[in-house]
Amino acid sequence: MNDSAMRPLRPARNWALILGTLLGVTMMTVWSARGIGFSLTELACNLPGGSRLLVESWPPEFSYFPRLLAPLLETLQIAVVGTVIGGILAVPVAVLAARNLTPGVLVWFLDRNVMNVLRTLPDLFWAMLFAAAVGFGPVAGALALTVFTIAVISKLWSESLEAIDMGVPEAVRAAGGSWLAMLQFGAIPQALPHYVSYALYAFELNVRASMILGLVGAGGIGMVLETQRSTFEYPRVTLIVLSVLVIVLVIEQISEAIRRRLA
Amino acid sequence: MSTKAALRPPPGVGWATQVTLGVAIVFLLCAWAIDLTPGALANLPQQMVTVLGFFYPADMSYGASRVLPALIESIQIAWIGTIIAALLSLPLALLGARTLFPRIARLVKLISATARAFPEILLAIYFVPIVGLGPFAGALAIGISSVGMLTKLGAEVVESIDMGPVEAVQAAGGSRLLALRYAVVPQVLPEIVAHWLFRFELNIRASAVLGVVGAGGVGGVLLNTLRYRHFEKAAAVLLLTILVVLIIDVASGAIRRRLLR
Numbered sequence: 467m468n469d470s471a472m473r474p475l476r477p478a479r480n481w482a483l484i485l486g487t488l489l490g491v492t493m494m495t496v497w498s499a500r501g502i503g504f505s506l507t508e509l510a511c512n513l514p515g516g517s518r519l520l521v522e523s524w525p526p527e528f529s530y531f532p533r534l535l536a537p538l539l540e541t542l543q544i545a546v547v548g549t550v551i552g553g554i555l556a557v558p559v560a561v562l563a564a565r566n567l568t569p570g571v572l573v574w575f576l577d578r579n580v581m582n583v584l585r586t587l588p589d590l591f592w593a594m595l596f597a598a599a600v601g602f603g604p605v606a607g608a609l610a611l612t613v614f615t616i617a618v619i620s621k622l623w624s625e626s627l628e629a630i631d632m633g634v635p636e637a638v639r640a641a642g643g644s645w646l647a648m649l650q651f652g653a654i655p656q657a658l659p660h661y662v663s664y665a666l667y668a669f670e671l672n673v674r675a676s677m678i679l680g681l682v683g684a685g686g687i688g689m690v691l692e693t694q695r696s697t698f699e700y701p702r703v704t705l706i707v708l709s710v711l712v713i714v715l716v717i718e719q720i721s722e723a724i725r726r727r728l729a
Numbered sequence: 730m731s732t733k734a735a736l737r738p739p740p741g742v743g744w745a746t747q748v749t750l751g752v753a754i755v756f757l758l759c760a761w762a763i764d765l766t767p768g769a770l771a772n773l774p775q776q777m778v779t780v781l782g783f784f785y786p787a788d789m790s791y792g793a794s795r796v797l798p799a800l801i802e803s804i805q806i807a808w809i810g811t812i813i814a815a816l817l818s819l820p821l822a823l824l825g826a827r828t829l830f831p832r833i834a835r836l837v838k839l840i841s842a843t844a845r846a847f848p849e850i851l852l853a854i855y856f857v858p859i860v861g862l863g864p865f866a867g868a869l870a871i872g873i874s875s876v877g878m879l880t881k882l883g884a885e886v887v888e889s890i891d892m893g894p895v896e897a898v899q900a901a902g903g904s905r906l907l908a909l910r911y912a913v914v915p916q917v918l919p920e921i922v923a924h925w926l927f928r929f930e931l932n933i934r935a936s937a938v939l940g941v942v943g944a945g946g947v948g949g950v951l952l953n954t955l956r957y958r959h960f961e962k963a964a965a966v967l968l969l970t971i972l973v974v975l976i977i978d979v980a981s982g983a984i985r986r987r988l989l990r
Contacts, residue, residue: 494808495808495809495812497805498804498805498806498808498809499805499809501801501802501805501864502802502805502806502809502863502864502865502867502868502945503863503864503865504809504865504868505865508860508861508865509860509865512859512860512861513859515858515859516858516859516860517859519858519859520855520859523855539762540762540763542759543758543759543760543762543763544759544763546755546756546759547756547759547760547763547765550752550756582975583971583975586934586970586971586974586975586978587934587967587970587971587974588934588935588937588938589938590850590938590941590948591937591938591948591951591967591970594951594952594955595955595963595967597955598780598955598958598960598963599776599777599780600769600773600776603763603764604763604764604765605763605764605765605769608763608765609773674848677848678848678850678851681850681941681942682941682952685763691854695854695942698858700858703854707851707854710851711846711847714846715846
């Protein structure tokens with residue numbers, strides 16, 4: 467008796483919330499599973515045929531590799547062009563979206579919300595749009611990555627710009643400097659290492675994305691992947707996937723090493 | 730005068746200038762290689778305005794009849810993929826925590842790093858022939874590729890917990906399983922569920938593009954409308970996608986903030 471008085475009260479559980487959440491998640495899951503035709507019997511029936519394809523797709527057809535070199539190089543070129551143009555355009559977009567630096571609340575509001583809307587569309591949608599607008603090929607891919615890069619860098623960097631020490635920019639203003647001078651000498655130098663780091667990060671994402679842009683006709687290795695995939699040349703598909711993975715991993719390692727040194 | 734000059738850093742080509750020059754040269758070479766000429770760039774804004782004109786007005790009857798069902802399918806793909814990944818990654822996250830299972834953690838982290846390296850769409854290329862064209866292949870691809878990231882983030886959450894309760898359970902004679910149930914899971918669950926929700930937001934975007942390789946969802950619809958240059962229909966796809974993704978982002982973000990509070 468005395469013991470129970472000493473013990474702290476067991477926290478009450480909100481059973482309504484727990485049951486409601488479980489019920490909601492279960493219903494959503496059942497609804498989704500039915501909607502997409504999730505069936506284990508179908509999986510079991512298809513598995514023998516599918517595993518034959520998996521067996522066929524190994525070993526990769528290494529003799530095909532020389533023909534991949536040019537498209538792989540083109541893929542990297544798309545990523546570089548997209549990152550550089552996007553990285554330059556992201557600077558004004560990020561500055562205007564930083565609350566402490568923006569010249570007007572209206573500009574800030576518009577910039578922020580337009581970018582939020584742009585960010586909802588996946589990179590491959592941009593590739594399809596630009597392929598329709600400027601024609602199939604690497605230029606469409608580079609433009610798609612440009613938009614994607616602006617979206618990534620401006621979001622991350624505007625947050626770093628908001629976190630800078632405002633003393634220096636205010637000093638520039640107090641000394642009679644213009645808004646641009648304030649940016650150039652007061653604000654941007656403080657956040658420059660962040661910018662370089664985010665630009666490298668965007669490059670990593672772009673290399674990864676550029677590998678699949680070709681699936682919708684936006685140039686690079688993805689276009690080869692699409693033709694080999696649609697003719698079920700899976701030994702070649704495996705070779706392409708492996709070379710893409712190696713390149714992505716190597717570039718990520720290099721870029722991460724540089725970013726760690728910057729931080 | 731002379732002392733001032735001595736104090737100043739010597740003028741010359743700095744590190745930043747060299748990097749900028751290098752990047753500029755590589756950029757120009759790449760732009761030249763993919764035929765991106767200054768003329769083409771100058772023409773671009775006008776070209777974009779012309780093309781944008783084709784998108785107006787959006788064909789909303791097409792949106793209601795074809796795009797909404799495809800978007801719902803994308804959401805369902807993302808949901809099932811996230812559920813698969815959540816179920817698989819919870820035990821893996823516990824096993825991947827250095828602080829709890831020092832020996833297995835290394836292996837689990839290696840597996841999760843490999844799973845993270847595959848973009849969903851490359852996995853879908855393999856799942857489509859295995860389980861057949863359609864959304865099920867997409868859900869599996871998204872599920873498998875999300876496991877890697879969720880395991881990594883989950884393991885980091887588990888590693889950051891207060892080990893006191895774990896030691897208390899074990900000191901009171903509880904087994905390792907009981908320690909996980911009563912000391913670890915209650916500490917990590919809110920943050921891990923927040924990661925699941927964040928991954929769901931990412932998976933909505935990922936599932937939207939999977940239609941490109943025939944794995945269901947709204948991506949295939951957009952590809953077809955643009956291929957046949959039905960720009961009004963494509964506009965409906967874009968508008969509805971933006972709307973649905975924004976709504977889900979806002980709702981999921983609100984829940985995540987409450988969970989982490």
